[in-house]
Amino acid sequence: MKEINIKSAKHWMRRAIYLALPFGLALSSCDENKLLNPIPNIQLQDAFLFDTPERVLGQVNGIYTSMKDGSLYGGRYLMLADIRGEDFINRTQNVFTGYDAWSHTVTSGSNDASSGWGSSYTAINAANLIIDGLAAYPTAVSETLAAQYLAEAKFVRAFCYFGLVTRYGQPYTKDKGASAGVPLRLKGETTPANNDMARSTVAEVYAQILKDLDEAEAGLPLTYTTALLNTTRAHKNTAIAFKTRVYLTMGDYAKVVTEAKKIVSEAAPFSAPTGVKNQLQANVATPFMTDYTTTESIFSMPMTVLNIVAGQNSLAYTYNLNLEYNLNASGILGDPTWPATDARKTNFTRVAGGVTYLKKYNQTNPALDYVPLLRYAEVLLNYSEAAAKTGDLAKSVALLKAVRNRSDAAYVFPDASISTADALVKTIWIERRIELLGEGLRSNDLLRNLLTIPAKGSGGLSAPAVAPTQPEYIFPIPNAELSTNKLI
Structure with missing residues (x-):
């Protein structure tokens, strides 16, 4: 999973600094020096991210920012899901705006295969780091806020895993989820040490999604104070x-x-x-x-x-x-x-x-x-x-x-x-x-x-029908994962 591999200690320290900057106006020059010259130690980095309620909130806001990535739920994920169907006609043959997905020619090397995979796992890892951090630093925020933040992280993780399993795994209804799904990563990673991980079954992924959503429902607030937050x-x-x-x-x-x-x-x-x-x-x-x-x-x-x-x-x-x-x-x-x-x-x-x-x-x-x-x-x-x-x-x-x-x-x-x-x-x-x-x-x-995904076409461009038995029915695992995960 190449995108997670790059989450090195140095990267996460830079991210910590970025998230802390909005609150930096009140920092002393000594604190500023610590921010600009951090000690590259993972344990200190974790403590830094969870040492004030404001920084914890910054991490929670960050998981929504990860979801909003342009290659994920900020746009492309929705677009690829719609153009695979029969209601849109491609006009440009532009591979950067989904032509491979529209024409059912996605390969392991296609941008359409890699973009959603990598950005999904990046958001999942951000959620996992919050879940792990709240457990490691139980006094970082109040019990009420900790329960809410944990619930938000689990919701985001569930949402992203649903996107992955419905794109890269066979439909649950095909065989009650017996087919291979996606790797189920439930721990936050800052190094590539645990990158090798086999695919869980579709049923196992759905079970985790529902577990996360049930726990999220229990911990999430009924409402927020503004329509924007709601x-x-x-x-x-x-x-x-x-x-x-x-x-x-x-x-x-x-x-x-x-x-x-x-x-x-x-x-x-x-x-x-x-x-x-x-x-x-x-x-x-x-x-x-x-x-x-x-x-x-x-x-x-x-x-x-x-x-x-x-x-x-x-x-x-x-x-x-x-x-x-x-x-x-x-x-x-x-x-x-x-x-x-x-x-x-x-x-x-x-x-x-x-x-x-x-x-x-x-x-x-x-x-x-x-x-x-x-x-x-x-x-x-x-x-x-x-x-x-x-x-x-x-x-x-x-x-x-x-x-x-x-x-x-x-x-x-x-x-x-x-x-x-x-x-x-x-x-x-x-x-x-x-x-x-x-x-x-x-x-x-x-x-x-x-x-069957219906055939479509107009103006010289066409895409064939794709039956549930054909490999093109789902997206292939991208090369970035195949090359870095020996158990996939």
Whole structure:
């Protein structure tokens, strides 16, 4: 795991200095000298990072910063997950904006294989270092804060492992997780000494994800003091919402229902009864174009003028500025059940040069759109699908209508599309493609249902269909890991 190998003592000392600098104005000249000329000793480095509550908080903030990396949840991870599906057409053959992923030609040497792997493990290692540090320095912060920070680190670790196992491991539903997954690293590393590690099974990785999420739910606060923090840091509802995605991916529909009921009221209008009052906004455009911190946005990566993801990792750049991909006229854009009157079509698409583009990420210079990682609309659709799968068609339809009619109040689902469980599930899958377009969920929806990734193409560029039995169905382990991990 090359990216973790570089986390040497010297690197972590530099990082410690960086995180401490905002608080340096109050330091004496003696303290300043210590900062600028640190002793390169790992034990002293650990003590330095955990010797004040402010520095511990800096480490916690750092795990979210690691998640926000442009090659991870700051942009590229979502983009690669969507363009593998059938709803986007590549225009540039640019390998730096996902052409290999779009065309299903990812190899162990491809940038698309290596970028997400390395940045995921970097974020996981940052979370592990906090978990280890809080145990080693139990008086660094109050018991209450320690429990919260530990929960936040476990949430981030679970989120990143889910991204890894769903990209580089076979779907859990294929064989109940018996296939090889990814190395399960649960200790913080500052040297390459423990780099050799075999892959855990998919089931083992999921078990750890759920363990982390259950413990995170127990330790996370119900709410923070501002809407910004409620959107950008994990709280109880964040962990619960994410569990609905994890259980849905595993095909454990009863567990999806159990978790969803914690944050979805019994009747419409649906909202979370405890903690942050997560709910849909009246206007679907609000969370994307007006206010990134509404209660619909359960968890997002924030952007500011001085702290953005720019260039080829930016979703706004890829979809709406450099126009690397247009929406496929034969994909969800052309589905007859998505009429032109739907607010998602009028707000989130635009036509230029005779083709249609996604403009859900609308701020291009600078790219200030928050990156949505969990929205309440997804929770309702996760719950809707699970309810249909477990026989509660009435609840499933009510949840489905809450999402659809928010954007198209006049739309009426044909009876044939919702009258049976099978028909209803397929209708929900279509709704997911419309509602969550460009939010990084299409690949996982195809794979968790063991569906063939459809062929697509236009203008001379094409990509073949990929069946669940083909090696291209998942990403290969990157060369950086193969060359440095003898047990992989």
